[in-house]
Amino acid sequence: MTAARAGAAEAYAARHYRDRFRYGEGTEQILAMLGSVPPVDRWADLGSGAQTLLWAWAVNARTVIAVDTDPQQLHLLHQRASAASLDPVHDTVAHLCGRDPAEFADLCATLTATAWADCLTTPIEHPGLPAASFGLVTQFGLLGLTRDAAHFTTAFTAVHRLAAPSGWVAGANWTARNSAGRVRLSAELYRAAARAADVELTLLERIDSADPDFPSLWIYLGNRRSTP
Numbered sequence: 630m631t632a633a634r635a636g637a638a639e640a641y642a643a644r645h646y647r648d649r650f651r652y653g654e655g656t657e658q659i660l661a662m663l664g665s666v667p668p669v670d671r672w673a674d675l676g677s678g679a680q681t682l683l684w685a686w687a688v689n690a691r692t693v694i695a696v697d698t699d700p701q702q703l704h705l706l707h708q709r710a711s712a713a714s715l716d717p718v719h720d721t722v723a724h725l726c727g728r729d730p731a732e733f734a735d736l737c738a739t740l741t742a743t744a745w746a747d748c749l750t751t752p753i754e755h756p757g758l759p760a761a762s763f764g765l766v767t768q769f770g771l772l773g774l775t776r777d778a779a780h781f782t783t784a785f786t787a788v789h790r791l792a793a794p795s796g797w798v799a800g801a802n803w804t805a806r807n808s809a810g811r812v813r814l815s816a817e818l819y820r821a822a823a824r825a826a827d828v829e830l831t832l833l834e835r836i837d838s839a840d841p842d843f844p845s846l847w848i849y850l851g852n853r854r855s856t857p
């Protein structure tokens with residue numbers, strides 16, 4: 630791990646999530662969406678970065694596994710969970726989710742594993758990520774990294790294959806101001822990918838964001854069909 634990568638992981642977290650809560654950038658809507666999911670036993674957060682414990686305020690899960698290809702992000706997440714020390718942003722998120730900040734240590738204890746796995750190449754191969762075994766599968770900012778519609782659709786299918794029959798899937802993807810080389814997100818694309826993945830979407834929404842670098846995002850929630 631280079632110092633530059635460590636610095637980049639810190640800078641990303643500080644900009645988006647740590648120093649203060651950034652209203653108007655879609656985070657409130659994502660938290661509300663996650664809060665509508667009933668309690669689950671096992672949750673997998675793919676392309677987690679170091680942010681799983683932020684989204685965890687809104688999720689009611691007994692355990693969570695965080696998955697990423699960046700070891701520095703996973704290391705940072707692991708460190709934060711071990712320290713269980715609240716960043717200023719967590720205070721606001723806890724209140725937005727109707728939780729007591731004192732619950733943070735309990736939330737940190739739900740992070741039972743971090744895993745290195747490439748989630749944009751199919752199939753996702755990791756012994757801790759068997760297909761059809763999670764009550765909730767999330768991705769925030771992962772599928773927006775795909776190259777084009779075909780890549781988005783195959784990755785969407787691979788990611789959500791981890792959800793159990795009738796299990797929940799949820800995510801958000803940002804449209805970058807400079808999105809050269811990235812998939813163009815649209816409602817049609819999500820609906821086609823969901824059909825291919827045997828996912829029934831119950832929410833699909835485009836939200837404008839105050840972040841000039843990421844002026845909009847798409848959020849979605851759904852369930853894997855019990856019988857394809």
Ligand SMILES: C[S@@+](CC[C@H](N)C(=O)[O-])C[C@H]1O[C@@H](n2cnc3c(N)ncnc32)[C@H](O)[C@@H]1O
Nearest residue numbers: 676677678680697698699746747748749769770
């Ligand atoms: C935009 S960041 C989002 C991080 C976090 N989920 C959040 O809510 O802020 C995208 C994350 O996806 C990870 N990533 C990129 N390519 C990946 C891949 N092929 N498989 C798994 N994770 C990947 C990156 O390392 C990064 O942590």
